[in-house]
Amino acid sequence: MNAVIDVKNFLPSQYKQTNALPINHNYLNQQFADYETIFQKIKQVVLKGDFTLGSSVDELEENFARITQTKYAIGVGSGTDAIFLSLKALGIKEGDEVITTPFTFFATIGAIVTAGAKPVFADVGEDYNIDPNQIEAKITNKTKAILPVHWSGKPCHMEDIVAIANRHQINVVEDACHAIKATYRGKPAGSFGQTGCFSFHPLKNLNVWGDGGIIVTNSDDLANKLKLMRNHGLKNRDECVMFSYNSRLDTLQAVVAQHLLEKINFITDSRINHANFYDQHLADVKGVTIALRENFIKQVYHLYCIQCDDRDNLQAFLIKNGIDAKVHYPIPMHLQPAASYLGYKPGDFPVCEKMANHTLSLPVHEFLSQKDLNLVVSKIKEFYGSQKSI
Numbered sequence: 001m002n003a004v005i006d007v008k009n010f011l012p013s014q015y016k017q018t019n020a021l022p023i024n025h026n027y028l029n030q031q032f033a034d035y036e037t038i039f040q041k042i043k044q045v046v047l048k049g050d051f052t053l054g055s056s057v058d059e060l061e062e063n064f065a066r067i068t069q070t071k072y073a074i075g076v077g078s079g080t081d082a083i084f085l086s087l088k089a090l091g092i093k094e095g096d097e098v099i100t101t102p103f104t105f106f107a108t109i110g111a112i113v114t115a116g117a118k119p120v121f122a123d124v125g126e127d128y129n130i131d132p133n134q135i136e137a138k139i140t141n142k143t144k145a146i147l148p149v150h151w152s153g154k155p156c157h158m159e160d161i162v163a164i165a166n167r168h169q170i171n172v173v174e175d176a177c178h179a180i181k182a183t184y185r186g187k188p189a190g191s192f193g194q195t196g197c198f199s200f201h202p203l204k205n206l207n208v209w210g211d212g213g214i215i216v217t218n219s220d221d222l223a224n225k226l227k228l229m230r231n232h233g234l235k236n237r238d239e240c241v242m243f244s245y246n247s248r249l250d251t252l253q254a255v256v257a258q259h260l261l262e263k264i265n266f267i268t269d270s271r272i273n274h275a276n277f278y279d280q281h282l283a284d285v286k287g288v289t290i291a292l293r294e295n296f297i298k299q300v301y302h303l304y305c306i307q308c309d310d311r312d313n314l315q316a317f318l319i320k321n322g323i324d325a326k327v328h329y330p331i332p333m334h335l336q337p338a339a340s341y342l343g344y345k346p347g348d349f350p351v352c353e354k355m356a357n358h359t360l361s362l363p364v365h366e367f368l369s370q371k372d373l374n375l376v377v378s379k380i381k382e383f384y385g386s387q388k389s390i
C-alpha cells in the first residue's frame, strides 16, 4: 500500500515563511487587529445558541444580495461548494461538459469534476481571463454551462459570454471568488450568470476565520433549490424534499464576514489605489508588461499581476529584498497531473501558458504603506536596470 500523503500542514508553513518578509502578501494580523470587537459579536451568538443558519447568516445574505445587486444570496461552506452546488442545482451531471479557463485556481476545476462533469478548456486573453472568441468552438451538444473566472478581480467580458450562452441556451456560472465589488459596465461581478460564486477563504479580499462562501442569483427557482441543497434538502425539521448535502455557511464565520463587509469599500479602494500606483510607475519599465485596463471595468485586484521577463530571477531578487512576490500560478490546469485523463498537452493553450510562465503577483493589500509601494517599484527598476548594464 502507498504511504498516506501528509498534506495537512503545508498551509501553516506557507504562512510562516511569508510572515518573515516585511512586505507581505499576507496581512491577516492587521486585518483582524480588532478581533476583540468580533469576539464580542461572537459572544452574542454563543449566548443565544444561534449556531446553525443563525441570524448572522440571514443578515450577511441580505447585505450581500444588496451589494451584488441580486435578488438572493445563499451562504454555503466554501467558494468551492458555491460552484459545486450551483452546477448541481442547474442539473449538471455525469457526461456533461462545462467550458472554463485553464488559468484558475484548482477549486474551479475540482467543483466541475466533483459535480460529475468534464472540464473543457478555452484559452485566455492577455488579461488572464477566458477569451470569449475561443468559447464557441468548444461548444458541443454535451455543453451545459460556461464557467468564467474573474481572475485577480477583473470581470471577464460578460456581455459577450452571456450572449454566447443565450445563443446556445446554456447556463453561465461565474467564479467571482476574486471579484467582490468588481463591476463590468457598472454591473457587479456575480450578477450576470445564473449564479455567481464567492469565497471567504482567509486569503480572499473579504475573508473569515476558516472557510465560507456565498452564491448569488436572481432566480427564485435556483435560490429555493440552493437553500434546500445546502441543508440536507430539508423543507422543515421533519420533511426532506430532496436528499442532499450539508454545506451551510457557519454562523460564526458569517459574523466575521459581516464585520469585514462593513469595511469592504476601504479594502477595495485601497487595493485599487495601490494598483494604480504600480501601473503608473511600472508602465515604462522595460521587462514589465501591464495588462490592458479597460475604463468600463472596475477591477478590484485580489491579485496585482504583472507579466515580466526573467520572472524567476526577479521573484528571487524581490524576496531577497523582503518583498513577498508570488506566482499565481506556474502550472495551468490543463497541464496538472490531475488533468492527464483529459489528454491535453503543452502548447494547447499558448496564451495561458505564456501568461503562466511570466506572471508575478506583487503585494497589493490594503495595509501597504506608501513606503512599501515605493520600495517595490524601486526594487523592480533596480532589477531591470542592473540587467541592462551587465
Ligand SMILES: *Cc1c(COP(=O)(O)O)cnc(C)c1O
Pocket: 078, 079, 080, 081, 104, 105, 107, 108, 149, 175, 177, 178, 198, 199, 200, 201, 211, 212, 213
Ligand atoms: C479561492 C478560490 C476558489 C475556492 O474558494 P474556497 O473558498 O477556498 O473553496 C474558487 N475559485 C477561485 C478562482 C479561487 O481563487
